[in-house]
Amino acid sequence: MVNPKKVTIEDVAKKAGVGIATVSRAINNSKGISPATKARILQVIEEIGFSPDTSAQSLKVRQTNQIALAVPDIRNAIIPEIAWSVEQTAKQHGYRVVQINTAGNARNELEIVRDIKKLHVDGLIIMPLAYPKTLGEQINKSSLPVSIINYGKQLGEEYKADIVGLARQEGRLVMEHLLKIGRTRIAYAGAPKDKIEERYWAYEQSLKQVDPSLVYFGEDFSFETGVRAADYFYGLKHMPDAIYAVNDMVAIGIVNRFKELHVRIPEDVAVVGIDNNAWTTVTNPQISSVSIMGDEVARLATELLLKRLREQKSGQYERVQFEPRLIVRESSISVIRNATTD
Amino acid sequence: MVNPKKVTIEDVAKKAGVGIATVSRAINNSKGISPATKARILQVIEEIGFSPDTSAQSLKVRQTNQIALAVPDIRNAIIPEIAWSVEQTAKQHGYRVVQINTAGNARNELEIVRDIKKLHVDGLIIMPLAYPKTLGEQINKSSLPVSIINYGKQLGEEYKADIVGLARQEGRLVMEHLLKIGRTRIAYAGAPKDKIEERYWAYEQSLKQVDPSLVYFGEDFSFETGVRAADYFYGLKHMPDAIYAVNDMVAIGIVNRFKELHVRIPEDVAVVGIDNNAWTTVTNPQISSVSIMGDEVARLATELLLKRLREQKSGQYERVQFEPRLIVRESSISVIRNATTD
DNA sequence: TTTGATTTCGGAAACGTTTCCTATTTCATT
């Protein structure tokens, strides 16, 4: 480690008695080199421990074999899964990924795109959270390809980027399932700002008419909201026989609280969440949920980016939405319902 | 994006009517340039949208401003937290981090270290899981500085790397706490291979004598093991009044099962885990746990690596162990114990 | 003014590769 006098391609050439061009051919196994000399060169390389300088290579071939992945916060929810998927996919194609957390901060999200040139990467995958107004504009004038992992708002046609996300069908899936297993008094537990979204509309639309007492709008998407929702429903004269929770955290809160209250799940009340968080399998009962396909979304976003890099042309931009998938677990299995109640 | 004829430092120079050396001085704000010309150059740069080529810079100055972070699997346990901490710290010093998952595979762990030169980084932070025998050897012959985040075995003095980890005191902390709040029948719930470790020895050593019926060795470190442990203890003639769980997953399993069995926590049984997983705050009751200081460990490991890069010398290697910290929550608060029992 | 020190600047040489172009060798075909 004490400045070992960097060994270059020239050292190899000299020692092997060939030109540097030939050494280059050997390490890139390009053609125009005889198997014999190639073997000899490789041998020498092994001996003196040569490894081509990646900066020089990048400078020459004008690519870095790196892509950037910008996410709000690697510590949250499905993001580790996404980061993992991107890394695996990139690796398969010989790319490395540099990790960036934007903290879901609008300024950071813009900055990343604007300063992408400073990143020593060939392209960018961004999962926005803040969706700053000028994001699209910034992306469009970007000098490098970008791919968007979109779990937020519907994005316009004008984006010059591949966009992959989720078909807004999570709520519909939950409701169809709950209806199919014969529940009739289905409640909704969510968060107010969520009212405008598919997850809530699916609830309204699946029902002939909605009983307002069965709709609980909490403050956020947290465990605590779930606990409070459970208390609220428990206090009703006529309890629901199923609860559609806006996400898994809320669902877990509900399940936990109901267990304390001796409400049986799924016999008395079925519960279904959304996200397919790993912790849904670790509660008791395990909670049915809708997978939002993080790894598939991330994988495709990566593949589209790499394809664009490979083909070097800014042709048609892709718009892909994965279908969410319902995973049925104990909390909503179809049971012969017992009329007795605590 | 359609091959915009890369604008180079020379274009800037020409347009500003100066030499390229001067432009270089302007963008690196080195001295030997008058404020006036500097301003003019910056102006031009802004106009024509120039951004220096990072590959060329790296080639010239012989550093990439990147470090690699190799972890077993970004999706597991405290690793997102570690990745986050490394990234934040690196960013503060102007470094970016490239993420690598080793899958806890011995061969991968070795390969990363061996092929570090191919990574376009200035140094490596590795969190080993497999600890292959030749890892130290490989690190010692590495041409780049490496820093180790060590949550595994005790590492020898011979490693030419900074090593930061955790002082093996988690078990002791738990036991002291449990004894202090007056528990007398303290049980242990863990995994068999764990028997050799501090976490178990601390249990034995804190007790005048151990009641073998209060020791439950499960199969693994999972939620399920926790559930089974709870069942086991519940079946005892004489239940423990506290349980020291080898980690949070097990603790959560215990708490969940006990709630079903109407065992009161902490009144009947106190429960404490280890790891300080975020989910300990989302159970009911919230679970006391020992923080294993992931973010501090990661931050220091990063800082040591960057310092070594800065100082360019392979002097003394650091060995640092953080003290784990007990976080007391509802599951083990000191209560006036009620003699009545369900 | 002259002098000398200091600041400001530009030319050119690196950094370590890949690749173009040309030269040589090898080989198959006549």
Place this chain on the structure above:
DNA sequence: AATGAAATAGGAAACGTTTCCGAAATCAAA
């Protein structure tokens, strides 16, 4: 043998910077 095509090789230019070194310009002091 003679010819031409194909395979193999090397020299040198280029990629876009930083930095060394010397030249020119500026400035302060005499």
